[in-house]
Amino acid sequence: MKLKTRLIIAFVTVIAFPILLGALFIFMLGQYQLSMIEKNYELKGTTVESFSNPTKLMGQLTEKSFHELAEMARSNPRNLEDATWLEQFNASLEQKKSYLLVRKDDTIVYLGNSDARVDAIIDQLPGYGEMDTASENGIYLGGDAQVLIKQVDFRYEDESEGSIFIVTDVGAVIPEIRQFTVDIALVIVMVLVLTASILIWWIYRSVKQPLAKMQVAAKNIKEGNLDFELCADADDEFGQLCKDFEDMRKRLKDSAEENMKFDKESKELISNISHDLKTPVTAIKGYAEGIMDGVADTPEKMDKYIRTIYNKANEMDRLINELTLYSKIDTNRIPYNFNTIPVNAYFDDCADELSLELESRGVEFGYFNYVDAEVKIIADAEQLKRVINNIVNNSMKYMDKEKAKINLRVKDVGDFVQVELEDNGKGIATKDLTNIFERFYRTDASRNSSKGGSGIGLSIVKKIIEEHGGKIWATSREGTGTTMYFVLRKYQEVPNYE
Known part of the structure; x- marks a missing residue:
């Protein structure tokens, strides 16, 4: 709930x-x-x-007494003149919050209670015969009196008019x-x-249990322990909070693992860079010492030594540029210049450049374009060319065939343009195929210096393709070769309805 x-x-x-x-x-x-x-x-x-009408209830208390007085007035009015009988009868009324008041003509001859309000009561008493003596309800005297009275009229032996009143204080509350x-x-x-x-x-x-769980979870997170699970026991606000807390824990754990992985990769990068830079630096240092020691004693040797130093310096420069580029791409600091590009014209130019470069390196190059002339894509031409060059360079780096071959295919696959770069190199093991686009990953675990590279070339390729809204993957067979695929969404013109 x-x-x-x-x-x-x-x-x-x-x-x-x-x-x-x-x-x-x-x-x-x-x-x-x-x-x-x-x-x-x-x-x-x-x-x-009766509780909601105290006056009526107080009146009910003296009903029996009223009937006794009325009967006495009819049968034996002489008792109403007897002070002793009046005292006894008045005593029976005290527990009922009432007392007797007897009037002869206009004179009060008996008062059963020293009531301070007696003057106000006497002033409001009805006259002889004005009140129905058969009425048991009585009348209420307001003002300063605040009493309920019941009147019984009778005549004295001398024929004087007499009235006996039961006076009940309505302000009094019975104990019950x-x-x-x-x-x-x-x-x-x-x-x-x-x-x-x-x-x-x-x-x-309902609040204590989930709060206790979250307190334990918060304590574990505070102490850096993320290897636990927080289960929601109910589908309520606290259950949702537990789920959110669990999602936060998972993200923190993933972030911690990613940081550990990044830290490990950074250390590996430092090791890789140290190794990759050490090789050309060692060569540059060796050839420079050869020149200084006079080993290059002929113009031909001098030219060879200088060219080697120049090539090794270029290798170092390329490696440093590659790392700088990846850092910028990884932190989204490279401004992309997206434009609408005709597919055929763009890849025809790329194929021409690749053909010249690969032929100079003794590599057979094939280009196949199956896309219609009007097909276009939105891309950054420079960065897309970097993708193709990085894939080709990676193929050349692991080429083990004397007769190297690289094919470039461009295909129309519905809403996308698919680009394929195929080589006949050594291939990639199945266990390594899913990791080749990870940064710093190298299938060459022994780090043969002849291969070079920092292990980030393909990760740069993946990053650029993803920034274009595309996808990249690879297939490979060991000893046969590898094919790299990436797709880019076609440019769709919005029809202009007038």
Whole structure:
């Protein structure tokens, strides 16, 4: 489950769960407190709504007492003049937050409670006969009084008008209601705490495990240990984060391995360059010493020595230029000059140059072009020529046949132009064929100095072809020869619709 979904569930739960559970507990507590109120105050038929209407509930407390007074007024009104009976009856009302008030004509003859609001109450008392003595609901006196009164009218023995009132303080709260309010507050707090605890535990549990894994992974990466695997246990945000973390680890590991490989190749390059430079330097030094020592004592020897020194210096210059070029290509510092080039015209010129050069070196050269005259490509002419020359030079470097042969073929292969350079040299072993375009790689493990080179010629070729958006590969048979292939995308003119 995604973290977003968990948070939505948590949001809904933190609203709905406390409401439902709180309502259940409040209902149960309400029923319990109602049963206690009915038991303590001898009531019947009370409902939960009574808690929301305290005035009605306080009125219910004195219903029985009101009926007793009404019956007493009908059957034996003389008791209503007896102070002892009034005291006893008033005592029974105290636990119901009520007291008696007796009026004779307009004079208060009995007050069952030293209420400071008595004046406000007396001022609002209804007159004799103004209130239905059969009414058990009573009336509410507001203002400063804030009481509920129930009135029973009767006549004294001297025929004076009399009224006895049950006065109930609606501001007072019976203990059960007060306890119910406290219980509700406690229930709400407990439900909120319980809900929050469950949700926090649920979310924390879903977060803790992936975080712990990532902490361990981060520690391993910090310590340089990249040989581990971070598996995602769930398809959520943390699972995706674990996958991203694992991808980062793999990239870091690949980068570290590539850096190690590059460091190894750099050391190998230094070794190769030292070896390749040492050979011409040694020759130059030897021939120069021969001249200094007078060994070249004839014009012919002097000319031979000087030409050898010149050729070895050119070899060193070519090697250094090749390394400089690769460095620029590898760091993308060579600005390519791409132009639309006709395929036939370009490769015809290349073939003419190669023919002259190879014939001077005793190599048979064949050129075959199968592309239509209108076919064009977008390329850097100079860099593409460098590709062809590097492949040809590489073929010559490993040529082992007395009758050397190199063929150049240009073919139309759909959306691409395919160029093939075939030689009849010694060939390349199958195990080496996939690595020949790697930088500094040389199939000549023994580093026979007669082969020379830094091992980056074909890597330069691959880099240039890839920068042209093409692809290069090779096929070879040992003892038979090698064929290098590369393809370049054709130039497609966009039709102009008017």
